[in-house]
Amino acid sequence: MYYGYRCYNSEDKPIGWLYTHNSDTEIVWTDTKLNWCKKWKTQKGAVNSFDHFNSRWKFKSEGGYLKIEVMPEFEEPESAASRKQKLLEEWGDDNIPEATTTFKFELIKGLPEEHGTYLFLLENGSIKQGYFSSFPYPNHEEVIRITNCEDEYFYYEKCVGWLKKVE
Template sequence: MYYGYRCYTKEDKPLGWLYTFSCDTEYAWTNKDLHLCKRWKTERGAKKHFEHYNNRWQFKSQGGYLKIEVMPEFSESKSSAKSNQQRWNEANRDVLYQAQENYNQKRPIMSFRPKTELLEWLEEERRSDEDGEPESDAALLNRKLEKLKNLEQQGFSDNESRRIKKFNY
């Protein structure tokens, strides 16, 4: 069961169900292709955006209005259930593969297995965000690498590493 916007004229004549196209800028109604229509699983969801759509429909229909109503049952075939993005992706697989390849070349995925001692140290260094959630592995490593880069740029690494090597031998 879905809730949708039923379109009415200013003379209270029901037209059909609201759908939009051209990136939500054009408004129209239909009684046939209900899978194209604006619909929500709950009445609360439909009410959330009602004012916006109603105002736009009133302008488009020159005085008409919308009502939130339960939509008639409809079945979506597999092809109509796919989004425009999914249909485009299927039709242009070669373009997608090339774009993914270009992305991977510019941003290679690095993989390594740190020692147990390093993993324990990283766990101790892990921070929590405002919600109390622990920092992700990627965020932790990026933060530590950024700190190392900054220290190296200050000349800390070269001088410090020479001193450490001198004392470790």
């Protein structure tokens, strides 16, 4: 059981459940993809952020409001770790090879000039695959889009440079 923010329009009609995207900058609603929604296991958790999201929703919906309600049951997507665990149980450890790729590369400072998916060196020293494109300001110069495959959440990271494969 989860608590969520039910979205109401200015005529007091429920229209769906609140979720955000673009790194929490866009606020919208859905009535079908409940696993995307803001949700908490306790009502106290939902109360902590309520005022912030309610004021944003009032502005966005031109007079609507939010209510904290118990969400209907929905199927949560499986994480990559649990999918792998199921395969291990079904096929055994020896039948699932770990995927590894080795290549030589050079580090290019800044961002590539063309749109596409690259390997990027992030500020924290990690290397992640991300997408470089013409994002709206301020995400258009040093920031790349990365996805977290566990929960299929997209977020932005500041990068130091990108890796070019050396033949």
